[in-house]
Each structure stands twice: as C-alpha cells, then as structure tokens.
Amino acid sequence: MDNPIIKLNRLTKYYGSFKAVGGLDLEINKGEIFGLLGPNGAGKTTTILMMMGLTEPSSGSAEVCGFDATTNPIAVKRQVGYMPDSVGFYDNMTALENLMYMGSLNGIPHGEVRNRALATMETVGLTGDTVHKKTAAYSRGMKQRLGLAEVLIKEPQVVVLDEPTLGIDPSGVKEFLSLISSLSKERGLTVLLSSHHLHQVQQVCDRVGIFVKGELLGQGSIHALSRKLFAQNAPTVKIKLADRLEIPWKDQDEMLGLAHVEEVSVRGDLLEIASSADVTPEIVRFLVHKGYGITGVQNREYGLEDIYQTYFDNQKIEYNLP
Numbered sequence: 001m002d003n004p005i006i007k008l009n010r011l012t013k014y015y016g017s018f019k020a021v022g023g024l025d026l027e028i029n030k031g032e033i034f035g036l037l038g039p040n041g042a043g044k045t046t047t048i049l050m051m052m053g054l055t056e057p058s059s060g061s062a063e064v065c066g067f068d069a070t071t072n073p074i075a076v077k078r079q080v081g082y083m084p085d086s087v088g089f090y091d092n093m094t095a096l097e098n099l100m101y102m103g104s105l106n107g108i109p110h111g112e113v114r115n116r117a118l119a120t121m122e123t124v125g126l127t128g129d130t131v132h133k134k135t136a137a138y139s140r141g142m143k144q145r146l147g148l149a150e151v152l153i154k155e156p157q158v159v160v161l162d163e164p165t166l167g168i169d170p171s172g173v174k175e176f177l178s179l180i181s182s183l184s185k186e187r188g189l190t191v192l193l194s195s196h197h198l199h200q201v202q203q204v205c206d207r208v209g210i211f212v213k214g215e216l217l218g219q220g221s222i223h224a225l226s227r228k229l230f231a232q233n234a235p236t237v238k239i240k241l242a243d244r245l246e247i248p249w250k251d252q253d254e255m256l257g258l259a260h261v262e263e264v265s266v267r268g269d270l271l272e273i274a275s276s277a278d279v280t281p282e283i284v285r286f287l288v289h290k291g292y293g294i295t296g297v298q299n300r301e302y303g304l305e306d307i308y309q310t311y312f313d314n315q316k317i318e319y320n321l322p
C-alpha cells in the first residue's frame with residue numbers, strides 16, 4: 001500500500017484472559033472508505049478505541065496519521081473525528097450553539113467559531129431556520145448530520161463512524177451515505193465505517209474488513225473478496241421468459257446436453273442454469289432458436305452478503321458455534 005494513513009500491527013487486546021482482538025494487521029490508505037464488518041462482539045469497537053488511543057492495546061501497535069495511538073494519543077485525537085452510534089447534544093441549546101460549543105472545545109478561536117460552525121452545517125445540509133432550532137426538536141436524521149458536523153468542524157484527516165445510519169429512514173440513509181462519499185472524494189478524507197448494514201456498506205466502501213471473534217478473516221474490495229471466495233462456484237445465469245414453462249420442460253434434457261451446462265432448474269417463467277464456464281450466449285442462442293421469448297438475462301453476482309455469510313459460516317464450523 002503506497003500511503004497508509006492507518007497502520008495496525010499485530011494489534012491485540014485482552015480483557016482479563018479474554019481475547020477481544022487478536023493480532024490484527026491492517027493498513028488503510030488516505031482517502032479510502034473502509035467498512036468494518038462483523039457480528040456483535042467481534043471486536044470492532046475495541047479496535048476503534050485502540051486506534052484512537054482511548055484504550056491501550058495488550059500488545060502490538062496502532063499508528064494513525066504517523067502517530068502512535070498509545071504513546072501519542074493527543075496528536076491522534078487531533079486528526080481523528082469519532083461519531084458514536086448514538087450522538088448526544090445539549091437539548092436546551094440550538095444546533096448552532098451546540099456546534100459552536102464543540103468548536104470552541106476543539107480550540108477554534110472565538111472570532112471564527114460562528115462562521116466555521118455555519119459553514120460546516122451547510123456542508124452537512126443543515127441550513128436556514130434549522131440551524132437555530134433547539135436540538136430537542138431535531139429528528140434522528142438531523143441529529144446524525146449535526147453529529148457529523150461536530151466531527152468535521154475540527155477538520156480531521158480520518159473520520160470514524162460507528163453505525164452512522166442507525167434508525168434513519170431509507171432516503172435519509174441514501175443522502176447520508178452520498179454525503180460521506182463526496183466528502184471523502186473532495187477532501188481526501190479517510191473514512192472508517194462500522195456497520196451491520198451490508199447493503200449500505202456495499203454501496204459506499206472501497207474496501208471492507210470482516211471481523212469475527214477478534215480476528216480479521218478477510219479484507220479487500222468486494223470484487224476481490226468475491227473472486228477469491230467464489231472462484232470455485234459455478235457461474236449461474238437466470239433467464240426470464242415471456243411465458244411460463246410447463247413442467248417437465250420438454251427441452252430440459254437438450255439444454256443439459258450443451259457444453260459446460262451442469263444444472264437447469266425451471267420455476268414458472270424463470271430458468272436458472274449453472275455451468276462450469278460462462279455459456280450465457282450459447283444458452284440464449286439455444287432458447288431463441290427454439291422460439292422462446294426472452295425478457296431478461298441476469299448473471300449471478302456474489303455480493304457482500306454472500307461474502308459475509310461464507311466467512312461467518314466457515315468460522316461457525318471452525319469454532320463449532322451454535
């Protein structure tokens with residue numbers, strides 16, 4: 001990796017004799033959006049806390065923006081903004097007052113803090129009268145935006161977001177994720193996103209790391225992980241036909257006779273064909289030649305959910321989990 005902004009080296013944390021994080025090696029590049037995934041208790045929060053110098057590792061090291069998080073936690077905290085899953089504000093103050101207060105705590109000079117707060121609120125989409133509303137009257141989605149503004153006002157290089165979309169409605173989630181994505185692109189901001197929502201992570205992350213039982217079982221782009229895990233799986237194509245097929249399907253045996261075709265299943269107007277090589281053009285030609293109308297062709301793509309399940313299922317076997 002050419003320019004890692006976060007370097008975890010054999011990072012390990014024991015709580016008593018319990019190993020919460022074990023020998024973690026990970027590098028995250030500047031400007032990347034990296035997804036931390038894993039079931040409850042996998043060690044994501046413990047890893048984040050060690051990276052921010054908020055808890056000491058039992059062994060190994062975490063380096064962020066060139067500073068060791070254990071020996072130089074203050075320097076790290078200056079560069080990292082952390083948004084926990086539930087953000088709290090002073091409800092009797094307006095959103096602007098809350099943000100100005102946070103800005104002052106972060107050392108922004110008195111004469112600048114109001115303008116910086118207003119500009120940051122605009123960045124996260126809080127404008128007009130909304131700025132002067134008491135936070136008690138803020139919706140969950142607005143609170144998340146204000147939480148992000150609190151993180152951004154200190155102009156960090158790295159932003160850590162713990163379940164940032166919890167409890168937000170689907171359109172709010174979409175807006176929030178595209179905001180994160182554009183901030184990362186425009187400002188070269190590095191984002192670490194911890195989440196259980198695989199679909200959302202898939203939309204926004206350049207790479208993901210899959211945690212189970214304190215260990216990173218896999219890391220990489222979704223495409224690379226999918227290629228690595230499912231290289232052995234047969235390509236599958238789904239074909240939607242204009243009309244329903246009668247079962248038994250009269251042409252099934254002939255299709256099974258095509259080179260590389262291994263399995264054909266028929267469900268109403270849907271055909272699913274597994275093969276040992278990609279033979280989609282041959283299959284389509286076969287069907288057209290037989291006079292079937294085709295309304296859709298879809299090659300099976302393995303997404304994050306498949307990847308996650310595979311890692312988690314393998315781990316289940318290894319650890320003999322229920």
Ligand SMILES: Nc1ncnc2c1ncn2[C@@H]1O[C@H](COP(=O)(O)OP(=O)(O)OP(=O)(O)O)[C@@H](O)[C@H]1O
Pocket residue numbers: 015020038039040041042043044045046047
């Ligand atoms: N202060 C602590 N003392 C003892 N055990 C702890 C402490 N903090 C965390 N643990 C344990 O360490 C393990 C990892 O916890 P952690 O909070 O890092 O997981 P997580 O992946 O963030 O989970 P979640 O998705 O539920 O937030 C869990 O088994 C947890 O019970």
